[in-house]
Amino acid sequence: MKRNVRANQGVRSTNLDQIKGRLKPYLYGMLYIALSLFILQACQKDGDIGEAGNIPGMGNAGGELQAETYDLHEDLTLGVIKGLGSIGQEARLKSDDLVVNGMAQGSGQQVSVVLEIMNQNPTECRSAWFRAGTVFDVNLAGYQNAILLAPVNICIPPNSTKTLTLYLYCLNLGMNGSDGSASYELLGVTTSSAVLELINLLQFKKVNYEHYMAYPEAEIDYNEVKEKLQDILWKITNGSGLDATDISYIESLPALPEGVFPELIYDLTAVLPDCWCIDECEVVENSGALSYVAFSTNCNGELSAELEEGLYHTGEFSFNVETNYPKVSGYIKFESVSEPALGEDGAIETGVFEFWAPCHDEQIIVTTKNKDEITQTIDISEEGQAIVMSNGFMVEFLSVVSGDNGYYYTFNVVSDNCPGSNK
Numbered sequence: 001m002k003r004n005v006r007a008n009q010g011v012r013s014t015n016l017d018q019i020k021g022r023l024k025p026y027l028y029g030m031l032y033i034a035l036s037l038f039i040l041q042a043c044q045k046d047g048d049i050g051e052a053g054n055i056p057g058m059g060n061a062g063g064e065l066q067a068e069t070y071d072l073h074e075d076l077t078l079g080v081i082k083g084l085g086s087i088g089q090e091a092r093l094k095s096d097d098l099v100v101n102g103m104a105q106g107s108g109q110q111v112s113v114v115l116e117i118m119n120q121n122p123t124e125c126r127s128a129w130f131r132a133g134t135v136f137d138v139n140l141a142g143y144q145n146a147i148l149l150a151p152v153n154i155c156i157p158p159n160s161t162k163t164l165t166l167y168l169y170c171l172n173l174g175m176n177g178s179d180g181s182a183s184y185e186l187l188g189v190t191t192s193s194a195v196l197e198l199i200n201l202l203q204f205k206k207v208n209y210e211h212y213m214a215y216p217e218a219e220i221d222y223n224e225v226k227e228k229l230q231d232i233l234w235k236i237t238n239g240s241g242l243d244a245t246d247i248s249y250i251e252s253l254p255a256l257p258e259g260v261f262p263e264l265i266y267d268l269t270a271v272l273p274d275c276w277c278i279d280e281c282e283v284v285e286n287s288g289a290l291s292y293v294a295f296s297t298n299c300n301g302e303l304s305a306e307l308e309e310g311l312y313h314t315g316e317f318s319f320n321v322e323t324n325y326p327k328v329s330g331y332i333k334f335e336s337v338s339e340p341a342l343g344e345d346g347a348i349e350t351g352v353f354e355f356w357a358p359c360h361d362e363q364i365i366v367t368t369k370n371k372d373e374i375t376q377t378i379d380i381s382e383e384g385q386a387i388v389m390s391n392g393f394m395v396e397f398l399s400v401v402s403g404d405n406g407y408y409y410t411f412n413v414v415s416d417n418c419p420g421s422n423k
Helices: 002-045 096-101 193-201 209-214 222-237 244-252
Strands: 076-078 081-084 111-119 126-130 134-138 152-156 160-170 183-190 290-296 312-314 317-323 331-336 350-357 364-370 375-380 386-388 394-403 406-414
Touching (some): 076 126, 111 152, 152 160, 160 222, 183 193, 193 222, 193 244, 209 222, 222 244, 290 406, 364 406
Antiparallel strands (some): 076 111, 081 111, 081 183, 111 160, 126 152, 134 183, 290 331, 290 364, 312 317, 317 331, 350 406, 364 375, 386 394, 394 406
């Protein structure tokens, strides 16, 4: 019996050795896979996953956005960041003062967000610095995460709140843009080496639309700038990265004037000024009093506005209305007859202009003129879009609504707080 036991034990031992022999290749394979995963995780920690086409939270890479956090000034409180869609009634700002000073900033065309910033300091202004490379994480699957490619500074007076509409670039080609159902979280500045390369190339370049409004470039179409930059960004998030043509284009962009931003604005470790408020009256020519505002469309037919006693009224301001001038259809002009006029004596005032047109035009041409003979024309195409003109007026496209065999368009025209001339 004992021999049998020993024999049986010997058989078991022999079978176990055979099994171990058969398992060795499998065990070595599993060990190789585990080691590979460990090395991959180590590489990820070193930032290699920030290379073009393999950036977490961007393109089709999956994962979560990676960012280095930064703080706004301790006196500032940032509200909920909510998405805006192409029908942007939500972009209509809360008051005349906020409309002017909380103007839309940033750059991009598929993602825009609205947020409030409160300065709790009772006596001193504060600047909210949004750094270049700041990424915004969306809370809805199938929607684009977003990024700010150039810095934004919002100067907020003591004990006050500003509403800001921020235009952003898309980080996930093929996904949905923004709308009112989405909210966003500001994470900080991206740690992707490929995206940071783009941010560095864009340092102190004119990127944001407010740069081109304050410092116009007659030979540059800003819409083309933002479309080109979006395509370049998608080459990084969804492709193989920048090429020589992209770098050459970026280098060709005009530079911002010195002093618009502090020299260390791109340094996350730098302490930026508590209050950095450029005098807007020195940046743009004074708007003064509104002489007229005119709207041109591609509609084949006469535009009209509701009149009382032969005049168009908005608040306390009155305007003569002229259509089909100069003998073309699709044109309407509101010429001021008020004394004082809208914006006179440096007052921040808003006029609401509504007119009917026989068609829906995707691009409206708006012209404003003040009493100093300063005239500017802009194109505006998106509801909720607000553009600050170089003569100091801001035009905001509030809505277009169908009705009565045509469409009703509504715009705000807001004066600035620069004194201008009253002649």
